[in-house]
Structure formats: C-alpha cells, structure tokens
Amino acid sequence: MGGLFEDVEDEIYREKRVLKEEYQPDEILERDSEVEEYKHALTDALFGRSPDNIFLFGKAGVGKTAVTNFVLSELQREALRRDTADEIHVTKVNCNNQSVYSAVRHLVNSLRPEGTASFPKKGPSTADAFEELYTQMERLGGTHLFVLDEIDHLSDPDPLLYEFPRARANGHINEAKVGLIGISNNYTFRNTLSAKVKSTLMEHEISFSTYDAGELKTILTDRAQRAFVDGTCVDSAISACAAFAAKDDGSARQAIDLLREAADAAQKAGSTTVTAEHVERVRKQVNRGQLRDKIDDQTMHAQLVLEAVARQQLADDESVRTKRVQKRYEPVADAWGHDHLTSLKSIQNHLDDLHMLGFLIRTDENKGQTGGRSYRWEVDMNLKTVIEAREEIEHDAQPPE
Ligand SMILES: Nc1ncnc2c1ncn2[C@@H]1O[C@H](COP(=O)(O)OP(=O)(O)OP(=O)(O)O)[C@@H](O)[C@H]1O
Ligand SMILES: [Mg+2]
Structure with missing residues (x-):
C-alpha cells in the first residue's frame, strides 16, 4: 500500500516562500521616488558624515519595511565596496510594548559581542542603558543606523528621539556616528511630538501612500512569476487580487496574502490553475472572518x-x-x-x-x-x-x- 503522502505533488508552486511575510524582495517596484528620497537622505553615511534622521510614515502594508530593508542593505553593500567609507551598522528594534529603557536595552544586546550576557531587564537606570549603548557604539566605531519600527508605541520617547541623536554633539561618543530611522503608520503621532523632537527626527520625512490597483498588479505579477510554476496563475486572478486590495486598504501585504490563499484554495481543490474564482472564494472567507470579529466586538x-x-x-x-x-x-x-x-x-x-x-x-x-x-x-x-x-x-x- 502507498503512503498517505505518496500522491502529493506540487503542480502550483515553484517557490512558495516568496508569498510569505518574511520574504524580502530584492527588487522594489513602484516606489522609485521614495527610494530616491531615502537614498538622498542617507548619502552622508558614505562619506563619513553623520547621517540625517529619517521619519517614514504610511499605512500598513505599503512597503515601509521592505523599502527600508532594501535601501539599507544597498547602502551597506556600497560602504563595503568603498575603501574610504565607514563601516555601517544597522540595528532594528520594534517599539511595540517597549519603554525607552527596554528599547535601548534591546539595541545594547544587539551590539554586544556574541556570548556576552544580556543587559539586565531591571536594575540599571535608563541613563545606565544609554551609557552602555554608547560604550558598544564606540567599541564598534563606524556609523550606526537605528531603525525604530512602530515608533508611535513608545511612551515618553524624548530621551531616545531628542537626546540620543545628539550623543556626538554632547560628547557621549567620539568615534561612532548615529542616525535614527523612525517608522510609523499612525498619522496623528507626528502631531503629538514636541516641537524639538519633531525637528530632530523629521530632518527627512518620507511618506508612503497606499497602492492603487495598477501598482499592486505590478508587484503581484512579479511575485507570481517567482512563486508559481509557469502558466498556473492566470492574469485575471492577479487582477482580481489587485483590484480588491486597492479598493480595501491599498496594502501590498493584503494583495499578496489574498493571492497565496487563492493558490492554496486552488491546490486544495485539486486544480492546476489559480483563477479569479479562487480569489473570489477566499475573499468571501476573509470577509466572513472580518464580519465575525466585528460582531464579536x-x-x-x-x-x-x-x-x-x-x-x-x-x-x-x-x-x-x-x-x-x-x-x-x-x-x-x-x-x-x-x-x-x-x-x-x-x-x-x-x-x-x-x-x-x-x-x-x-x-x-x-x-x-x-x-x-x-x-x-x-x-x-x-x-x-x-x-x-x-x-x-x-x-x-x-x-x-
Ligand atoms: N514596492 C514594493 N515592491 C515589492 N514588494 C512590496 C512593495 N511594497 C510592499 N511589498 C511587499 O508587501 C508586503 C508588505 O510590505 P511592508 O512589510 O514593507 O509594509 P509596511 O509598510 O512595513 O507595513 P506595516 O506598517 O504593517 O509594518 C511585504 O511582503 C513586502 O515585501
Ligand atoms: Mg513594517
């Protein structure tokens, strides 16, 4: 007797992981002007000058993280290529549920040499944590770019967003240089910041608009080419995902999720092509889930x-x-x-x-x-x-x- 999985074959996916959240595209589409602005804001880092601080905002799924990862890895690559450029260290922290202390602690732990005990959760003051962060930055030297995602979740952020960028001017560091990249999808957050923080953090402000159906279609077509066996995903399925997501939130994440779920539905149904009907079917399920949540509230x-x-x-x-x-x-x-x-x-x-x-x-x-x-x-x-x-x-x- 054959095994349970014996007849399983993948006729749909060539590389499913490109439709997963953790996949980092090596090409950014439809965001040329944002990428260009970003590049401009970071240029100083290549010439050993302190980089400007940058603030990105835009709704969920519009490419803030994808663009940041792409631009920063390009920058690091270029810095390695140039003999005259400083080394560039990129450290990321998600500020959701973090105090300034815990966010700084996270940065410290990322910079400490491997095998070192982690910085205590409790005990030291926030000033102590900053002190240790400066020590680690000096030890490594070079330019440090800190990416603070969901920055609007930080309570009382002034020490991190105002004093920290001035570490060099205030003599806390000599060798190392620092630049902050704050990311938020909360538009009102900007207005809650004190004027001094605003002018510090927003030396460059890059705003990401939502995607329209045409832009989503470009992004999806590219993903589909990598993800699916040739000819399995019909063009109308991609258009359906793009149209739906554009009408809803304009989020590339939503569009990609929808395409993946439609392909899974096709596969489950034993179909060898992903069609607009599969998209429609899963869209209804998604709507059902949303309706249930709304009622449950x-x-x-x-x-x-x-x-x-x-x-x-x-x-x-x-x-x-x-x-x-x-x-x-x-x-x-x-x-x-x-x-x-x-x-x-x-x-x-x-x-x-x-x-x-x-x-x-x-x-x-x-x-x-x-x-x-x-x-x-x-x-x-x-x-x-x-x-x-x-x-x-x-x-x-x-x-x-
Ligand atoms: N311009 C683009 N080109 C290619 N892929 C993109 C593009 N924009 C977004 N994506 C993809 O869409 C998904 C969502 O994008 P991303 O995670 O960057 O959104 P975000 O703006 O950071 O959202 P959030 O505010 O929820 O963190 C990711 O899978 C990302 O790779
Ligand atoms: Mg993100």
Whole structure:
C-alpha cells in the first residue's frame, strides 16, 4: 500500500516562500521616488558624515519595511565596496510594548559581542542603558543606523528621539556616528511630538501612500512569476487580487496574502490553475472572518438583538418592527442561556446603536391617523453569514467539556 503522502505533488508552486511575510524582495517596484528620497537622505553615511534622521510614515502594508530593508542593505553593500567609507551598522528594534529603557536595552544586546550576557531587564537606570549603548557604539566605531519600527508605541520617547541623536554633539561618543530611522503608520503621532523632537527626527520625512490597483498588479505579477510554476496563475486572478486590495486598504501585504490563499484554495481543490474564482472564494472567507470579529466586538445584548433581527427577517422575508424584535429576542437569549433585557427601551437603544454602527438599516414607519412613529429594522449584511457568525461565537464561548 502507498503512503498517505505518496500522491502529493506540487503542480502550483515553484517557490512558495516568496508569498510569505518574511520574504524580502530584492527588487522594489513602484516606489522609485521614495527610494530616491531615502537614498538622498542617507548619502552622508558614505562619506563619513553623520547621517540625517529619517521619519517614514504610511499605512500598513505599503512597503515601509521592505523599502527600508532594501535601501539599507544597498547602502551597506556600497560602504563595503568603498575603501574610504565607514563601516555601517544597522540595528532594528520594534517599539511595540517597549519603554525607552527596554528599547535601548534591546539595541545594547544587539551590539554586544556574541556570548556576552544580556543587559539586565531591571536594575540599571535608563541613563545606565544609554551609557552602555554608547560604550558598544564606540567599541564598534563606524556609523550606526537605528531603525525604530512602530515608533508611535513608545511612551515618553524624548530621551531616545531628542537626546540620543545628539550623543556626538554632547560628547557621549567620539568615534561612532548615529542616525535614527523612525517608522510609523499612525498619522496623528507626528502631531503629538514636541516641537524639538519633531525637528530632530523629521530632518527627512518620507511618506508612503497606499497602492492603487495598477501598482499592486505590478508587484503581484512579479511575485507570481517567482512563486508559481509557469502558466498556473492566470492574469485575471492577479487582477482580481489587485483590484480588491486597492479598493480595501491599498496594502501590498493584503494583495499578496489574498493571492497565496487563492493558490492554496486552488491546490486544495485539486486544480492546476489559480483563477479569479479562487480569489473570489477566499475573499468571501476573509470577509466572513472580518464580519465575525466585528460582531464579536459588540456587547452580548447587542449581539443578541442583532441575531434576533436577522432570524426574524429571514423568517418573514421582510424588515422587522421593534416590537417584533423584542419578541424574537427573548427566545434567542434563552437559547444561548443569557438573561434577558426586560424593557422595550433598552432593546430600542441597542437597535439605535446597531444602526449607527452600520449593522442595521432603519426605516421610518408612519402610522398615519393614530400618529406616533415606529421603526422597521433590516440587517445590512448577509443574513445567513450573520447567524452563522453568531453561532460560531456562542460555540467558541462554551467552556470545553
Ligand atoms: N514596492 C514594493 N515592491 C515589492 N514588494 C512590496 C512593495 N511594497 C510592499 N511589498 C511587499 O508587501 C508586503 C508588505 O510590505 P511592508 O512589510 O514593507 O509594509 P509596511 O509598510 O512595513 O507595513 P506595516 O506598517 O504593517 O509594518 C511585504 O511582503 C513586502 O515585501
Ligand atoms: Mg513594517
């Protein structure tokens, strides 16, 4: 008997890793002017002058990290080639969940020689950590570029963003030179910085706009050529991913993820080509996941009210009046073992909230002679998807047996 995996062959992927997050493209497409600006800002480093500080901003997935990695590795390569250039050390830290102390500690540990004990997590002061960082920078000499990703997550960043770049001017270092590269996808962060930090960090500000469908198509076409066996990914699949991602967030990450998931779906279905239908199918799954998360974010009673509207609307095949929502709400809450809200007013409040949040459509029902107003409610999403999402949420919430 053959083994379980005996018949498995990869007819779709040539090199799947190029569609993975950790893959670093050696070519950056559609970002010529940003790359050029970046290059200009770093030129001093090649001539032994202190480099300018740089601040990059732009939404998630628009190439800030990819462009940074590309530009810095090109710079390091060129510095090695030139006898006159200083050595260039690039050190990265993600500032998410970090204090200035822990971020500096991370930099210290990256610069310390291999085999050295790591800098203590607690005990020394922030000033001590900076002191050790200066020691390590001097030991290595050359030019140090520190990449601070998600810089907006740092609380109280002044010592790192204002004093540190002045280390040379203030006599903390003599041999080594320092340049900071701050990255953020938070546009308001810029305005929360003090004026002195702003002018220090933003000697060069490079902003990354979101990608349009044409740009995404260029990026995806290039990836697809590397990732897939020739002829397996049809052009319309790439266009579908590009169009969808452009309409949504303009993120290359989203476009690439979508293409990879579509290819996986094709492979699972035993197809030897990846088509626009596969893209459409996985896109729906992604949407479903997002819808579920959105519902899950609501309070339990709001979820129950939404579910009641969805179930009643499905049964009646028409929009639902407030009173009827209340009537349906009770068995729904019972079915999942939740206590009821008792007043009509509280149901109305939830309906109003759900309407404001875009879950429900509200229509005004004029009662004519008797005067008074009442509303009819309708779920502004696929009814079955809403009900299934609610069932999933309840089932996941059950404690394991
Ligand atoms: N211009 C481009 N050319 C080639 N690949 C790109 C380009 N822009 C982005 N990518 C790819 O898209 C994905 C997301 O890009 P990247 O990680 O650089 O985004 P980011 O702006 O750093 O996002 P975040 O703010 O979430 O960190 C990566 O796989 C990256 O390789
Ligand atoms: Mg990034």
